[in-house]
Amino acid sequence: MIIQDYFMPDNQSSNIMPPENLKELSRLLTDLVKTIKIVSVYPENNPLPVKLKESFSERFINLITENSGLLLKINRDEIRYQNEVVHKDKSEDEPLAQTFHNSGITEISFSRQFNFDSANIFFKTMKAFVNREAGAGDLVALLWQSDIPGFDYCTVEDTILREFDGGMMVQESSLNDSGFFKNSDSGSIVYSNIFIDDNSSAVTNDLKGTGKSSGLIGSGAFNPNVDAVAEKQMGFMPAPPRPGKSLPDTALILNDAFQMADSDKDKAEAFLLDDAQFDMHRSTINLLNEIILSEDNPNEFNDTLVTIEKVQSEYLREGQLNIAGEILDNLVMVRGRLSKTHPQWQEKITAALTMAGSKEKLENVVPALNRRSDLTGETIESYLNHFGWEALSAVTGILGELEHHHHREAVCRYLSRSGQEHIDIIARGVFDRRWFVVRNSVTILANIGGEKAMSYLTKALGHDDARVRLQVIRGLSEKNKGADLIARLVWDKDEVVRQAAMEALYKMDKEELLNAITNIINDERFVSLGTAEQENLLISYSRLAGEQAVAYLTNFISKWGVTRNQAEEFYQEAAFKALGNNLSEKAEKVLLKFNHSWNKKLRRLASSALAYRRQLKYGGN
């Protein structure tokens, strides 16, 4: 865009801005940086950017009005008003001058037409550019499209254009005194030749007949039959012969034929409405299909395949997984169609499809996914479903790079589903140096379950990072599997992990839990657990094991002696509580027996346990 004069203050070159206004301009440009930053980060209707925009615009428009416009020169890292530096980029994060400069903008100007609406459009444009919204990579193109009232800019191209002398074409040609005649070798002027052959009767007749133009248009100088083959190849069918003397002349025929009718207005509307529906993705996919299906030369076919791969990669980079997936679907369709005509080309498509799931390709998608939290897990899963087991390693690889939780979940779901037969590939993640990759692999392995997966999970039990060990517990707990593995974490050095393991165990199915608790109780480290944990474990054991637990618990009570210590007393009391939770007949008999004991304390504990048991079993006495 070339800066328009009406945007400029009438006499800006001599118009000296008062120092206080210069300072205000400088402050405004600093505020502009902040405002662009805030506007870019926050949603449009958030009160913070709205307020900032309003206050900035008010001050800025006042200054423009007071100064009758503003013309700012852009340098690499500074902005000048006349010869004064009014803004200098302070950091790389907020490069106002650089943003314009790198886009090739050398001047920006604001006229008195610049108003609040203009400011809003300006900020919207800058936001699109700063956030690199789709198709918003070129600031100059964006500003042009935005058509901001009262704002204009000048680019390097404009400057070149100003200096670009279209007239050089004139200099190249040989101007002579006659002005528009080429110098012929003979030096003779050929102007009169033009009139030599125009004395045909047709001219005269037509002039008399119509009173308008002659019927000789296109004749004389041109041969209408030239390149007949070319015309045919271009799709032109032979036109009727030129009109003779008795027919109206060509110009009149054309004049009538090309007059617009009232109904043409509807056609324009229909075209505009139809064109507004143009879907760039759909049309690109259709185009790629048309191209590949029209190929009959192996080199061209390969070339087209490379083109398709390039386009597909671009869609991936933009995070357009649905479209990228559709391109792959189409390749599968094309592969099917080629089975009869070019079976040898099918392999190339298969190779291309495999390549689409390669590490290199899938890594392309990561930045886009991290940029776009709006992409759903279903979309990601749906895209990954295009790939076979060959992609499992690459998919596992990207797992650690994804920033959004729901994206990681989706990949985990995919790997859990697709990796069941290829656990060795997926389990590589367990040995990754990054804790979060290990954690994700743990999730997947826990989802898959089975002996092989459990063997890899065992390796994760000793991982340095507690978050990995916690994930083992969570993963297994969710799937109600691997209680024995969780039980091992009951002895973890980290209390949070121990606690989580214990809680997870209690949520497990009866059988899984019983085995696990039995192992814990039988472990020599059982006594090292907290008393509450031990008591809970004994109670759970008693509940789950039923009459099988009675003998074991009775043993704690019968160990009573004169020199009974505090620990033994704890176990005695815990054993009674555990028996109180045991609904077997055998437990009741044991408790009744102790209820008649000569030992007052045993009687009291047994009575209390019986009461609790009845409460549990019958809801009261």
Next chain:
Amino acid sequence: MEPVRLEKERLEMAGREEHEMINLLFILFKTAQYVDANNSGYLTQSAKYCVAFRRMADAQGKISIKVIDGRIFVCDKLVRFDSDGMVRAKSITDQWHQLGIGGIVFDDSLDNRQIDKFVHLLATLKINESNREQVVQRLIDLGIEGVTLLAVEDNSHKPILTEERRVLLRRTARANFFRAISVVEDVMVRAAQDKEIDLGKAKRVVHSLIDQLTEDETSLIELTSIRDFDEYTYAHSTNVCVYALTIGVRLGLDKNRLSQLGFSALFHDIGKIKLPGDLIRKPDAYDENDWLQMQRHPILGAKTILRNMRHDYHTARAAVTAFEHHINEDLTGYPVLRKKESTNLFSKIIAIADSFDAMSSGRVYIKKAISPDEVLRKMMYQMTVKFDAFILKLFVNIIGIYPAGTLLLLSTDELAVVAANNAGDLSRPQVRILGNRSGPYAQPININLSLGENDNRKIIRIIDPAQYNIDIKNIILSDKYI
């Protein structure tokens, strides 16, 4: 050289206020055509319009709305509509036109009640039974004093550009045109080397052409008549771009789509860069094998665009257009479509622009130029089969039967170059008379052949500059012949 700047006299583009005011007025007109003045919907629209009107009137005094050559100006600023707005505006201004009204000037003293009365009067008139004079009388009867109705004639003969301004615009047009050629060349050379292409330059040059066309399309169209730039298709591509954009502007495409159309046109033939140089440069007529090769260029073009340019709306459109621009309206042509669906609007436009330029320039396929009228005659006979009839009509209505830059011999033994087309009479353009049998005039004479005063000057025939050793480049490029 003086820097080329579009300065004070530049055709100003309407701002947001003008857009808002005119859109609200047209909505109000539409509403008034269906409901009476007491309807709540009408009252809401009326209130909105009056606020916008008052704001503008307070700032600018009188508000003028003029329809000139189908374009709408508010306070002498050109208004660009989106597609919906354009449809609405056109249906209303067409009615005005039928009444003989070429524009309306509102006085700032006009109050809300008078606005309502006026809008209802105009919206409910029986168009076929009324004319401007009757409307003026009705305004007087109703006591509406602040509205002046301009006659269609007032605007149609009013020059938009001064001659001084036109000189400036022609210079800018030249700079933009040649810059476009050089950008096409840059891009094609990079494409030939299979390098990635920066689209920024190309988009910007298209934007410059659009800016230029919005104000003055003639200066660019006449540059398309220069035919001898290159053996490849750089100038041809630029010509097609200019033609396509003029059609797009008339069709009412918004800025964004115009940008995509221009870009598509600029690179519709990019596939030719992948063809053997010998084929492109071949001086003789193509044989069957040559044609088979040549017919690969749409596919090669689409692939080149998809492969060497970053994928976005511009390139997606350009790829489709490159692929489809030789597919006919009846879906014959090449490449052969697997899925028989109508071609894209851009492809229809570019197919017409491309065929016209290719045949009239005599460089691309046809080895000898055909006169523009003969090309149009050939194209006319292909309407509906090869080309979309409506777009072809639109195209001819823009460039005329004798496009700007065409050399003509007149019945007065004068040599003239076409300056601009007359939409009302495509066979009688505006011309610049360069000289007569005795030699060139010291200063060219500008005349409009469609005016009665020039009835003595008939067009005898088109002159092929090459045949008579006339350097059309000098005529078109030199300021002397403006």
